[in-house]
Amino acid sequence: MQTLSEQILSRAAGRTVMAGEVVTVDVDLVMMHDSLSPSIIRVLHEELGAERVWDPERVAVVIDHVAPAASVQTAEKQADVRRWVKSQGIRHLFDVGRGISHPVLVEEGLARPGMVIVGSDSHSTAYGCVAAFGTGMGTTDIALAAATGRTWFRVPETVLVRAEGRFRPGVSAKDLALYAARRLRADGATYAAVEWHGVEFLSIMERMTLATLSIEVGAKAGLVPPVFAEPGAILPSARAEVRRSALQPDFLQVQAGARYSQVLTVDLDRLEPQISAPHTVDNVADLSELGRVAIDVVYLGTCTNGHYEDMAAAARILRGRRLAPGMRMLVVPASAQALQRATADGTLMTLLEAGATIGTPGCGACIGRHMGVLAPDEVCLFTGNRNFRGRMGSPQANIYLASPEVAAATALTGYLTHPQEVEASLPSQV
Amino acid sequence: MARVWIFGQDINTDQIVPGRYAPYMLKNEADLRNYPFVEHRPDFAPGVQPGDLIVAGNNFGCGSSREYAPLALRLVGVGAIVAPLFARIFFRNALNLGIPCFTADLTSTLRDGQEVELRLEEGVIVTDEGQHIQLPPPPAFLRDVWAAGGIVPFYRQYGRFPGEAR
Numbered sequence: 001m002q003t004l005s006e007q008i009l010s011r012a013a014g015r016t017v018m019a020g021e022v023v024t025v026d027v028d029l030v031m032m033h034d035s036l037s038p039s040i041i042r043v044l045h046e047e048l049g050a051e052r053v054w055d056p057e058r059v060a061v062v063i064d065h066v067a068p069a070a071s072v073q074t075a076e077k078q079a080d081v082r083r084w085v086k087s088q089g090i091r092h093l094f095d096v097g098r099g100i101s102h103p104v105l106v107e108e109g110l111a112r113p114g115m116v117i118v119g120s121d122s123h124s125t126a127y128g129c130v131a132a133f134g135t136g137m138g139t140t141d142i143a144l145a146a147a148t149g150r151t152w153f154r155v156p157e158t159v160l161v162r163a164e165g166r167f168r169p170g171v172s173a174k175d176l177a178l179y180a181a182r183r184l185r186a187d188g189a190t191y192a193a194v195e196w197h198g199v200e201f202l203s204i205m206e207r208m209t210l211a212t213l214s215i216e217v218g219a220k221a222g223l224v225p226p227v228f229a230e231p232g233a234i235l236p237s238a239r240a241e242v243r244r245s246a247l248q249p250d251f252l253q254v255q256a257g258a259r260y261s262q263v264l265t266v267d268l269d270r271l272e273p274q275i276s277a278p279h280t281v282d283n284v285a286d287l288s289e290l291g292r293v294a295i296d297v298v299y300l301g302t303c304t305n306g307h308y309e310d311m312a313a314a315a316r317i318l319r320g321r322r323l324a325p326g327m328r329m330l331v332v333p334a335s336a337q338a339l340q341r342a343t344a345d346g347t348l349m350t351l352l353e354a355g356a357t358i359g360t361p362g363c364g365a366c367i368g369r370h371m372g373v374l375a376p377d378e379v380c381l382f383t384g385n386r387n388f389r390g391r392m393g394s395p396q397a398n399i400y401l402a403s404p405e406v407a408a409a410t411a412l413t414g415y416l417t418h419p420q421e422v423e424a425s426l427p428s429q430v
Numbered sequence: 431m432a433r434v435w436i437f438g439q440d441i442n443t444d445q446i447v448p449g450r451y452a453p454y455m456l457k458n459e460a461d462l463r464n465y466p467f468v469e470h471r472p473d474f475a476p477g478v479q480p481g482d483l484i485v486a487g488n489n490f491g492c493g494s495s496r497e498y499a500p501l502a503l504r505l506v507g508v509g510a511i512v513a514p515l516f517a518r519i520f521f522r523n524a525l526n527l528g529i530p531c532f533t534a535d536l537t538s539t540l541r542d543g544q545e546v547e548l549r550l551e552e553g554v555i556v557t558d559e560g561q562h563i564q565l566p567p568p569p570a571f572l573r574d575v576w577a578a579g580g581i582v583p584f585y586r587q588y589g590r591f592p593g594e595a596r
């Protein structure tokens with residue numbers, strides 16, 4: 001009996017493998033983004049001496065980290081990357097505005113269940129939202145994978161997070177993920193994979209919230225079993241063939257008797273909104289324990305919580321209301337598809353009418369390079385995945401991580417707020 | 431002699447090199463050597479000497495996949511890093527760049543600023559007080575990667591991945 005990671009890596013290695021073994025595997029997809037592509041291209045050609053990538057169809061390049069370019073330097077490097085992509089015959093280039101690599105590769109149907117996907121980004125665990133074994137690597141590993149189509153792994157043990165019940169109003173996938181970080185700690189799943197069970201009712205992008213935060217407990221991969229209520233309901237904006245491809249492959253399923261190194265059971269019916277306070281992701285408390293924390297800027301975005309669902313959840317709370325005086329709220333959609341969907345159904349208008357502003361789909365200020373970096377002593381409520389000191393700009397800024405629901409409620413009051421408090425105390429004008 | 435630089439636990443890659451100092455953001459990529467711990471510990475980059483030792487707490491290098499974090503440490507010549515647990519991407523990046531990493535907790539055995547001798551071949555630290563500290567050897571299948579000086583020279587020499595049958 002095998003965990004999902006063992007099943008996927010067995011298939012990729014061409015033999016049955018179990019946790020602890022070291023294997024060389026074929027990779028199905030290599031992802032690189034603008035931030036590391038220049039160095040990957042240099043290592044590929046100059047150090048490894050490879051003239052071409054092993055398979056241009058299985059390399060995806062995304063310009064999302066500084067998109068659009070913020071300086072002559074970044075613009076020049078992006079131009080170099082575009083030229084290189086062309087010279088290599090790579091079709092899968094997703095340029096400025098298409099969105100963050102992780103949701104984009106899922107929307108495009110390039111990331112699919114059962115695949116081994118390596119990306120030049122630590123949050124490549126994201127691909128676990130469709131039960132792919134996604135993992136982040138640095139420049140040299142990605143260059144080597146792009147040159148050879150292969151990489152090596154130690155097959156990970158698996159930590160099981162088993163959710164029971166259903167979220168209460170105002171509580172969502174982010175709270176489950178932050179609660180897991182609180183219990184497992186930042187190093188709790190180092191060298192291991194995390195499997196998230198009991199979350200079949202979540203959409204694919206809500207599953208991505210769990211999968212991206214898996215790296216914040218140190219995990220190599222973070223997989224949600226490929227169980228889907230109905231594919232159309234899960235990726236409504238995707239093309240038909242993409243929706244079909246998101247279905248479960250025959251070889252991949254949760255097997256009774258698979259060995260888990262640790263099991264964390266979470267009762268969703270009792271889960272409160274969780275807040276990760278500065279400056280580590282696992283510094284988590286119930287919102288109700290924190291008292292009154294004043295917030296200067298609310299930032300809704302990232303591969304963790306910048307999805308359509310997140311904008312819609314915020315819009316439900318902001319509808320007919322206005323941001324607190326002096327509050328800034330930045331919304332940076334995770335992808336162009338998410339933005340289009342939010343535009344089509346009025347979600348975007350609701351956000352704008354409340355006083356929020358909008359950025360180009362992509363990573364935005366998540367890594368503190370442009371589009372909303374923080375000043376010293378500013379306090380940000382962020383729907384992203386890291387609150388490390390200096391992550392979003394000044395090392396004197398403070399970052400609190402929370403769900404999109406808490407973000408919206410906080411934008412209305414100016415201090416950390418439970419979504420239900422807003423429902424009770426701030427009348428909507430519509 | 432090498433100087434010991436003590437760091438705490440959960441040192442993340444944003445503390446090692448903030449994203450704003452990525453080579454991608456710089457006019458001159460060689461400037462990266464000025465930025466290891468630029469905000470977290472500003473005395474590090476100007477003071478570090480080739481061969482110096484980083485001795486850190488649990489979960490060193492957690493966070494991003496940015497290889498320029500260990501690269502910045504290699505550029506200033508860090509001789510080895512000792513920590514009870516390394517975050518996995520950092521560990522792979524350091525391995526790939528040929529930076530020796532030893533899994534041990536020496537944060538209360540050694541002092542910041544202490545002078546020691548690192549005997550890499552034997553995996554031994556000799557302190558200025560004459561104390562010998564044996565470091566645990568890295569896993570056998572990775573030792574050859576360090577011996578080769580990183581994954582690129584290893585792969586070019588052997589034509590295989592670590593752990594693969596010869």
Ligand code: SF4
Nearest residue numbers: 123302303363366367
């Ligand atoms: S949104 Fe943030 S965490 Fe996600 S890929 Fe971009 S920089 Fe990384």
